Amino acid sequence: MSKVFFIAANTTLEPYPVYPLGMAVVSSALINAGHTVQQFDFLASGKSFLSLKEKISIFKPDVVCLSMRNIDNVDSFTSHTEWYLDGVKEIIQVVRSCADVPIICGGPGFSIAPDIILDYIGGDYGVQGEGEEEAVEILNKLSHGKIPDRITSARLFPLGPDGQESGTYVSEIVDFYKAESDIFNVQTKRGCPSKCTYCSYPTIEGSAFRPRNPIHVVDDIERLQERFGANDFFFTDSVFNDKDRHYVKVVEEILKRNVKIRWGSFFTPRSRDLELLPLLKESGLYAVELGTDASSDTTLRAMRKGFLFDDVLAFNQACVDHKIPVAHFIIFGGPEETKSTLQEGLENIKKLPSCVVFGFAGIRILPGTSLHKQAITEGVVDAENDLLKPVYYISPDIEYDEMVETITQAWLGDRSRIFPPAKGRKMASLMKNLGFNGILWDGLIRFPKK
DSSP states (O other), X not given: OXXXXXXXXXXXXXXXXXXXXXXXXXXXXXXXXXXXXXEEETTXXXXXXXXXXXXXXXXXXXXXXXXXXXSBOOOOOGGGOOBOHHHHHHHHHHHHHHOOSOEEEESHHHHTSHHHHHHHHTOSEEEESOOHXXXXXXXXXXXXXXXXXXXXXXXXXXXXXXXXXXXXXXXXXXXXXXXXXXXXXXXXXXXXXXXXXTOOHHHHHOSSOEEOOHHHHHHHHHHHHHHHOOOEEEEOOSOSSOTTOHHHHHHHHHHHTTOOOEEEEEEXXXXXXXXXXXXXHHTTEEEEEEEXXXXXXXXXXXXXXXXXXHHHHHHHHHHHHTTOOEEEEEEESOTTOOHHHHHHHHHHHHTOOSOEEEEEESEEOOTTSHHHHHHHHTXXXXXXXXXXXXXXXXXXXXXXXXXHHHHHHHTTTOTTEEOSHHXXXXXXXXXXXXXXXXXXXXXXXXXXXX
8 A cells, every 4th residue: 555645736715715625535535445645735834845845755655646726816817817837836846856756636727638737747647537536546556566547537437426535634734724714615516517618617527417425415514513613614516506406405414414504605596496595594505606607698698608697686686585695706708798798797787786796807718618619719719729828718899908997997986896806805805804704705795674
């Protein structure tokens, strides 16, 4: 059996500081297979290369695993763009300076373009998609003197309801995230069947929902409560309220066990789910992050969102009626955006009461998405561009600077309308300095008094 040193390479606190769940669940799989694992969170270490070297030198691993959460911060404002691959490359260089061992790379950021990223950062092997079985398989091959495939893809053999591991959590890493946000992240399902033009979820997790056993999900919650005093959770599914209503089984299990938590998640504005909001709130729902993504029917259709703005209005109003805070994330400048759809979208947003709206300009083009193909066809990006460095889709029918100025002026002085993205980061920093914790944006909402 091997000694595995596992590194979470993320260096950003955006959008929230949350425990590196991928590292935790793959570590569980490795431990269950008989390997010895030491987890190291580069962010929680204070981004300390000295600490990294010391830990590796003491542990003396046979293999290093490294998980990447993001490639960049998807902010089209060049003065605020952050690109993370050079930092990951430096981590790997430091590892190589003190350990001559194979380095296996994975994680959601890595899985977007595994071959190209592996070349750039200098790893040896990679896993595209979930890594529980794949990491064990690679280590088994290495231990028997065999050479693994350069990239192993989990998308070919996705895990079922009982195959998705619970995480192994490390106290000192937990302490860091409790101090930073006090939010614990848990998955109730993987994959996404939606056809949104820009999204990489199907590439990373597969194009169908694969729910976890609700009993195991709530077991995880109870363990985190008992061991670490966790009370605030965020379900990191691509979409929580799936059309087959697996999410209801999770909620019912929480209520059945009388587990007292506060939780939030990503939702889609599905009208048939509105009747269930009281049940969700009873189970602890306190924050809905809505993947609205566009604000006119024209741009919603062009992004293939599967709903219209009337659905957004109805869902938002139902949440207001039940006093559930909602945040909308809206990308301006996407396919078929024009001056007319921009003005229509801004007028539609005015109809959304008692909520927060985060605005973004342009869509980060990701390899292999339908938006990538559209961008090539329209001449927005060259087919030869590997997209490691951020490139943003802006509709050919709108001018970027004029669009930005229009949005900025429309939302000027409104603290619940966040644009550009840097405004949200400044606001979050201010609130943290004042002692607030958690998702933070919910504190910006005031519900009408009856």
